[in-house]
Amino acid sequence: MVGRFEDFSLTNMVLPHPLWFLYRAYRTVCGAISDGFLRSIAAKPTDQSPMSVTQRNSTLTLLAFLAVYVLWGSTYLAMRIGDESFPPLLLAGTRHLVTGLLFYPFFRWKTGIRPTKEHWITAAITGFLLLCVANGGVCWAELTVPSGVAALLVAMVTLWMVIVDWLRPGGHRPSSRVFVGIILGFAGLTLLVGPSHLGNSGRINPWGAAVLAIASFAWAIGSIYSKHSPHPASALLSMSMQCLAGGVALWIGGFLSGELHSLHYAAVSTRSWLAVAYLIVFGSGIGLTAYNYILKSSTAPRVATYAFVNPVVALFLGWGFASEELTLRTLLAAAVILGAVVLVITAPQRSAAPEPEPVPVPNEV
Numbered sequence: 001m002v003g004r005f006e007d008f009s010l011t012n013m014v015l016p017h018p019l020w021f022l023y024r025a026y027r028t029v030c031g032a033i034s035d036g037f038l039r040s041i042a043a044k045p046t047d048q049s050p051m052s053v054t055q056r057n058s059t060l061t062l063l064a065f066l067a068v069y070v071l072w073g074s075t076y077l078a079m080r081i082g083d084e085s086f087p088p089l090l091l092a093g094t095r096h097l098v099t100g101l102l103f104y105p106f107f108r109w110k111t112g113i114r115p116t117k118e119h120w121i122t123a124a125i126t127g128f129l130l131l132c133v134a135n136g137g138v139c140w141a142e143l144t145v146p147s148g149v150a151a152l153l154v155a156m157v158t159l160w161m162v163i164v165d166w167l168r169p170g171g172h173r174p175s176s177r178v179f180v181g182i183i184l185g186f187a188g189l190t191l192l193v194g195p196s197h198l199g200n201s202g203r204i205n206p207w208g209a210a211v212l213a214i215a216s217f218a219w220a221i222g223s224i225y226s227k228h229s230p231h232p233a234s235a236l237l238s239m240s241m242q243c244l245a246g247g248v249a250l251w252i253g254g255f256l257s258g259e260l261h262s263l264h265y266a267a268v269s270t271r272s273w274l275a276v277a278y279l280i281v282f283g284s285g286i287g288l289t290a291y292n293y294i295l296k297s298s299t300a301p302r303v304a305t306y307a308f309v310n311p312v313v314a315l316f317l318g319w320g321f322a323s324e325e326l327t328l329r330t331l332l333a334a335a336v337i338l339g340a341v342v343l344v345i346t347a348p349q350r351s352a353a354p355e356p357e358p359v360p361v362p363n364e365v
Helices: 020-042 050-083 088-111 118-139 147-154 157-168 176-192 206-227 236-255 270-297 306-322 327-346
Strands: none
Touching: 050 088, 050 118, 050 147, 050 270, 050 306, 088 118, 088 176, 088 236, 088 270, 118 147, 118 236, 147 176, 147 206, 147 306, 147 327, 157 176, 157 206, 157 327, 176 206, 176 327, 206 236, 206 270, 236 270, 306 327
C-alpha cells in the first residue's frame, strides 16, 4: 500500500516506521476479534444452565460489537483500493456473491436449516437495500470521496434510523434531544459540501456526498426492516442468503450500467485482489454476520454506536495508508457529525408501546 507506510516493507523490514507498531496492534486486534467471534458463534455449548447461556450470549455480543467496530471501519480503505482496478458495482457484487456462494451451501449443510419463503423474502429485500443500494453506493462514491470522509458521511445512518423508526407503522416519535442531534448531523453534512473557500480547503464532491446520503438512508431502511422480519435461526446462514441476494442485484446493476465492458481481469492489480479477499472474509463473512447478530440481540441505540467508531477507524487508516488529507473542513465536520451521533445514541429512551400482534403470512393461516 502507498501512503504514510510507504517507507517500510511489511515483509522485509529493517527499521520499523513508528506507525508500524499501531499497524501490528490493529492486525492483532482484527485476528483476535475474528477468531473469537467465529469460535463463539459456531460453538455448541455443553452447559445449558441459564447462567452459562447468559454468559455465552454476553461474550458473543461483545465480540460481535468489536467486529463491527473495527473490521467494518477498515473496509472503507479496502473498497477504495478495490476501486483502483474494479468497477464499483462489480467490486461490491463480486465481494458479496462470492461470500454467498461459498458460505450458503456450507452453513445450509452445517445447520440443517431449510430457509422458508419468508426467510428468502427478507434476504432479498435486505440484500437489495443493505448491499446493493447502500454498499454499492459507498463503493461508487469512493471514486470521488476519500474513504475516511465516506465513513463519516455513512455515520449519518444513525440519524436516518431514528427517522425511519419514527415514520414506520407503530414507530416512536424522537425526543427533542434527538431532533437536535438530527439537525446537527445534517449541518455537518452541509459543512462538508458547502462553499469551496470554507476552512481554506476544497469541499467534498457533492455528487459523491449525495450518493452516500442515499446509501445511508437505504441502510437505515434495510436495518429497521431486518430487525422486524423473520430470519433463519443461524446468523451465518442468514448472512450468506443476504449476500447471495445482494450480490446478484449488484451484478445485474453492473451489467445494466455497462461496467462489464470496463472490467479486465488481467489488469486487476494484486492489491485490488487482496482488497476483495479482505472484504469477502472480514467485511462480509465476519462483519455482516456480527451486524445481523447484534441487530437481533441488542437495542437500536447500542447498535447505532458503530456509526461513531467506524469513521474514527476509517479516517486513521485512510490517513495512514492512503495519504488521505485531514483538512480543517473535514475535522470540523467530523466533530459536528459525530457529536450529533453521540446526542442521538445517548438520548433517554422513551417507553415503547406494546407492539401489535404480527400479521400471519399466508402459509401460517
